[in-house]
Amino acid sequence: MRAGPPPVAASIGRSPTVALLDEVQRQKARGVDVLNLSGGEPDFPTPAHVVDAAVEALRSGLTHYTPSRGIPRLREAIAAKLLRDNGIVADPGTDIIVTPSAKHAAYIALAGVIGPGDEVLLPSPAWVSYAPMITLLGGRPVDVPLDPRDNFTISAEQLASAVTPRTRAILLNSPNNPTGRMLTATEADAVARVADRYDLVVLADEIYEYIRYGDRPHLSLAARPGCEGRTLTVNGFSKSYAMTGWRLGYVTGPAAVMREVVKVQEHTVGCAASFVQHGALAALADETRGCVEEMVARYDDRRRLLVAGLNRIPGVSCADPEGAFYVLPDVSGLGFGSAQECAAWLIDRTGVVVTPGSAFGPTAEQHVRLSFAASTDILTTAVERLENALRQRAPGPAAS
Template identity: 55%
Template sequence: MGTDRMGGVRVAQRFSGVERSATVALLETVQRLRREGVDVLDLSGGEPDFTTPQTVIAEAVSALEGGDTHYTPSRGLPELLGAIGEKLATENGVHVDPATGIIVTPSAKQALFTALMTVLDPGDEVIVPTPAWVSYPAMAALIGARAVPAELRAEDGFRLSRQLLEGRLTDRTRALVINTPANPTGHVLDGEEAAEIVAFAVEHNLVLIVDEIYEKIVYDGHRHLSLASLPGVAERTLTVNGFSKAYAMTGWRLGYLAGPGPLIAQALKVQEHTVSCAASFVQRGGVAALTGAADDIAAMLKEYTVRRELTVTALNALPGVSCAYPEGAFYAFADIRGTGLTSAAFAQLLLERAAVTVAPGSAFGAGGEGHVRLSFAASRDVLEGVGERLTRLAEEWPAP
């Protein structure tokens, strides 16, 4: 029975295993410190500092001025569904019917929750390779299911193997979440890993939920691979994506869920009975993003490459810290085990002595301890300031 209470009012038992988002809490800490006059340089979040492409803004403004402020079909605007379908086919090799195989959602986060709600019952289990984004386990818990961590190792480059997955399988396992490029590690799934994941899912009749929100942010010749494009797995794969990271549209809250018609038909019920639809004028902006913002994405990726270099170089200059270059996304996942500190203690040290905020690796689950995550989606000026502060800190803080 649920016994947790607030002010004497009973709350659902499901919340007993769910904490607030660690990354959201860090953002609130930064905002509070800045109100208090502290010059905090924040690398704890995952928000691009770029302005949304002008073509996207112009289209949304035009829609607003034209009175396009009403409900859309719950699946999404036909124009946006068509643009997403075309994008999936040409860029990802994923073929779905835009009329039956896609739902436009108010954020990729909502698409993820919808996907999990669609395939998990209370008591079911979903395997989540970790370190992982903080909301995967929380979403599962809110549904009444359980996220089972498959702990990846930094020494293996955070690569996933079938052997590791088999060790997490039970008779309650229903799904597997894959994030590529990965937050927080920056690892990009390769063909060998993908083949093992597909074979595992097919043999055990599991649904694959694939989070591809960072797909356009890859470096050093790495290429994004969509699992749903591989033979024999499309009918069991739900692909999640959105506009926040690649198009600098975090505040627009626009994402989508794509997959086989029978699964999407059930997912549509979640959409219809919760959020109804994404905002009409925001969807118009989404069409413009998919059809007219390629140059903006290329420019942002070029800048991320410079920022990655600044961040990794500054981290590797710290005593006891080692940081590999991430293959994708815009996070550096630094190994701080050589300092002798926990990730929480290290993050606190940077905050107290350098006024720099980072996310402790422990927030990202099993395998995250011993690391901290820094976002280089911040401006170059901020990153250069962080580098200067870390250099001063290194001079006064000898290696253990």
């Protein structure tokens, strides 16, 4: 091929979580007994009424292009959901775009607000794809390291100290992947104060909104004083409704910004799949979210099992996640040189696949992420393998 400057894609690496999933599939194809706790995919089936609605749409011939913003009925349903559950007022005609995945929603939202050289504050640990998205768009991700000793708490001082004349936005995720933390009112107000003071856009990823434990309410930044009118909210159906393969999300924000965002949708994917949108309509029609609550109750049982099991292992400290379906235990007491080394050792010695915390930023270097979106049997077996192997391992970097 003709020599030239490297393509934009050369500036980023592969997704660590997708790469792990590929490796798991290769190992399983070779007959290796692998227990995969690295992925972020619900192991439940998509609710039957959602499947039925999509099948009916297919049989009815609803298989053609839709408006780029999404079918009007779905945007109206999303607007009603946003008002009811989040306190967000959104005009379905101008403020909402339905996208093929929440990941694409995050990407086009960023494309609508940043340009080359613009900086985006990224409190970390943070999901693995945020920084590469910013880089692909010519922006600069600015890591705002959160202290694990303080339970990864966000403060206005931390955010403000990272602001420069090039700062354009703050991107954050609650409930958080990978920590499982949920924004407190104090943290949400801190974000709002900094955004208002420096005139920043806020990008709020709320994909795990319904997967939370205990009584703490989910706080939507777009509904906070100081953030209204400057926040783009990303959400979707993959996690809460076990619809990962359906690839459907949405983004909502001020009409003036969404006029720019929709251009990216039009020139990349055009629109989300028509029949999938009809499945989402059925999902939102059940305002009680009974199927979601049933899944969350099962996740809660698994969460307790995994946290208790990990905390039995000497050298491991695991906090209770407040939302999502991940734990991020501190493994510094095991004596490995890095999270990467720990994860590699665990795969080799136990067949349990975890994600190195370093994939989510330097503040998680001494952590690994495990997903409890797996059956109780798999989690029980994984904990037994981990506990047996790690108790037998002599601590220290030189151990093998």
